[in-house]
Amino acid sequence: MDKYLILVNESHPLGDDYIPEDLVDVMKMPPRHFYVFRSIQLDRQCFEAANRMFAQAEKDGLDAFILISGYRTRDYQTELYAGNKSGKVAKPGCSEHETGLAMDLDSPDGLDKKGPYYKWLVDNAADFGFILRYPAGRECVTHIPFEHWHWRYVGVEAAKEMKQKDLTLEEYTDPSIVRPDPYDLGFIFMSIYGHKMKGHWQEWPDIDLEELKKINPDTVGWVYMENTPINYPILYHEEYPEYYLCYNFSNEASVHGGVSMPRLPDDGIFILSAHHMKDVSMFMKLIEIKDKMTLDIHPEIYLNYEGTIYKATWFAALEKPYSEETLLPAGSGDEKRQLWLDKVKRISFLSNDIMPDVADKILICSTCNREHNGNLELYGVMKEEREH
Ligand SMILES: [Zn+2]
Secondary structure, three states, X not given: OOHHHOOOEOXXXXXXXXXXXXXXXXXXXXXXXXXXXOOOEEEHHHHHHHHHHHHHHHHOOOOOOEEEEOOXXXXXXXXXXXXXXXOOOOOOOOOHHHHOOEEEEEOOOOOOOOOHHHHHHHHHHHHHOEEEEEOOOOHHXXXXXXXXXXXXXXXXXXXXXXXXXXXXXXXXXXXXXXXXXXXXXXXXXXXXXXXXXXXXXXXOOEOOHHHHHHXXXXXXXXXXXXXXXXXXXEEOOOOOOOHHHOEOOOOOEOOOOOEEOOOOOEOOEEEEEOOEOOOOOXXXXXXXXXXXXXXXXXXXXEEEEXXXXXXXXXXEEEXXXXXXXXXXXXXOOHHHHHHHHHHHHHHOOEXXXXXXXXXXXXXXXXXXXXXXXXXXXXXXXXXXXXXX
């Protein structure tokens, strides 16, 4: 088989004695048309193709691509894997970095997914034999979350065909793989909950958190909104607060991810965050509040947090740039909390006549607000429900 089409993943690990043949140290290969700050090895043909690609990028005005990772030895991958519990490091033998055919890239804008560097790669990399190896929305095939920095050399012909037919390397090398319909309910269910939920399905209001914790110990609650698909477990990953944006309840790579708490409730402020999906799942219905410009369309949301049931009623909606900190610093007293609540009301684009008291618990539900490069945040005042 063409060595440039080698498939490496958890079900196709490299042999224990695998060592790539023709590696070059890019530090010793001038003139380079990209930056590299340490000794990194790549397959010779991969390096040459990359250098041609970055030379073209230079001509197009993008002269500062940075190579941050290339070939990794088995020992190094073993070390990385052992030291990282984010789920984002492949098992030793299962990383294509061990072939010298994969590059992790960066750029002065942090390879911003909306920036010129990333866009240039998406438009041009295939012409030089590179593919975006782990695209968004194909986690069910690659079993790896979207990695916009990871580019794989497969050769020009294959790269162009894969781009044109929108195929992952898994599908290109195994035509028997059937791509799921992204709007199929069975697919959506599996993507959100994964195989561990089979036989343990729960629905509001009958939530047995103890059972869910046995399946995924990161479960801290459940969230439910009437007349919407929002009926999901809430997950909290202590080490990597963003873990559940790309992994589901069963800890599988997923385009949906889960509803997650970026931190545990602090000073009575509860934060939930989730994607909003075109298939209307996750927090899509929160976007509807913005689209219709009224908090009344879905006025309240229910929460079971560690066994206590709350109903939260929205009092404000904010559009927050990623850079802006709108949270109340921990340990702020009543006076500061009142000022913060006033500020939330003042800077909101949607509000009503509900004015929370400083003693009230506050729920913030957050989802990405793509066109504004920030988050949409809904603020609700929480009341404990007596009956359940
Ligand atoms: Zn990588």
